[in-house]
Amino acid sequence: MDTTTTQSAEKRRVLTGITTTGTPHLGNYVGAIRPAIEASRDANNESFYFLADLHALIKCHEPQRVQESRREIAATWLALGLDTDNAVFYRQSDVPExxxxxxLLTCVCAKGLMNRAHAYKAAVQENEADSSADPDKGIxxxxxxxxxxxxxxILMFNATDVPVGRDQIQHIEMARDVAQRFNHIYQGQFFKLPEARIEESVAVLNGLDGRKMSKSYNNTIPLFEPEKKLLKLIRKIKTNSLEPGEPKETEGCTLFQIWQAFADEGQVADMRLRYENGIGWGEMKNELFELVNSQIQAPRARYVELMNDMGYVEEVMKKGAEKARDHASPLMAQLRKAVGFGAFV
Structure with a gap:
């Protein structure tokens, strides 16, 4: 049977969401936003990008923080050149479907499947490690x-490809499981089975302290910090005590890792040689600042404009929601009929 989405057989439908609980940082940019925007320019893709504000409520009960993050993330994607004529860009909460x-999926999903979810299991294990009488405390x-x-x-738009890190593969497998179960119970091919797209070439950046850059660790470098603040943060990146003139390893070095994420092949090769020749950490940090700043200078200026023109951003998001609902509403009508809902006549 036909599904709701008017998706050509040749095109892949790519879907990416970003949770609205923090300010976009360099790690978000190179790991998710930049490759997503590049994918949106591929004529073989249909791209759906959304602000995952419903997900934000799972771990953040600070309305002001959620609202500000929504504004910052929307402005960031637009400032970096997302083509909203080709991509569907929307707020999750604007699509009630x-x-x-x-x-509907909750009512066919086995509780045992959710019991195996990594986040839930980790929370239970943390309670048990703290000798809590209730393993579900705070969950x-x-x-x-x-x-x-x-x-x-994912299934609302019958996405075929979902770019994720390896720690998120389980969620794609769960989406496939639930889709198959719904299709089986209600005897129709309502949902396509999505595939996890693991981008091995996409960089995962470390933060100021050498751990993975994450707002959870408070070690991030916000993407659009003013120049002086950006330089100050880059200078705070943790390094070893090797002096200028002493050869240095690129492997495991946060500075080189970030350099590699922003530099072209020639610049990377040149910097490897300079590491071998003992570039000083202060010089390297200054060089890194110049490289990163040169690439985000123009988008930063546009970002500032957009943050001061939320009326324009709001109109973009409303149009995106309309496009998203144009895809979602027909499928939802089919699903309502499938489960026994709808008008009596």
Missing amino acids: ITELTW TMGLFSYPILMAAD
């Missing part, structure tokens, strides 16, 4: 069942 689908139903919301994000 997603929450309705979440409930909300949002945390427990958020893989179902993620499945609805």
Whole structure:
């Protein structure tokens, strides 16, 4: 049977969401935003990008923080050149069909499947390690069942490709499981089975302290910091005590890792040689600042303009929601009919 989406057989439908709980940083840019924007320019792809603000409520109960993050992330994607004529760019909370689908999927999803979710298991193990009498202490139903919301994000648009890190593969497998179960129970091919797209070439950046750059570790370098603040943060990146003139290893060096994410092949080869020749850490940090700043200078200026023109950004998001709902509404109508809903006449 036909599904709702008017998707050509040749095109792959790519979907990416970013949770609205923090300010976009360099790691977000090279790991998710930059490759997503590049993918949106591929004529063989249909691209869906969304602000995952419903997911934000799972771990953040600070309305002001969520709202500011939504603004910053929307402005960031637009400033970096996302073509909203070719890509569907929307806020998750603007598409009520997603929450309705979440409930339909919840009603066919086995609890045992959710029991195996990594985030839930980790929270239970943490409680048990603290000798809590209640292994579910502090665990909300949002945390427990958020893989179902993620499945609805994907299946609502019948995405074929979902770029994720290896730690997120389980969620794609769960989405496939739930889709197959719904298709089986209601005897139709309503959902395509999504595939995890693991981008081995996409960089994962370390932060100021050498751990993975993450707002959880408070070690990030915000993408659009003013020049002076950007330089100050880069100078704070942790290094070893080797002096200028002493050969240095590129492997495991945060400075070189970030350099590699922004530089071309020739610049990377040149910097490897300079490491062998003992470039000083201060010089390297200054060089890194110049490289990064040269690439984000123009988008930063555009970002500032957009943050001061939220009326324009809001109009873009509203149009994106309309496009998203144009895809979602027909499928939702089919699903309602499939489960026994709809008008009596």
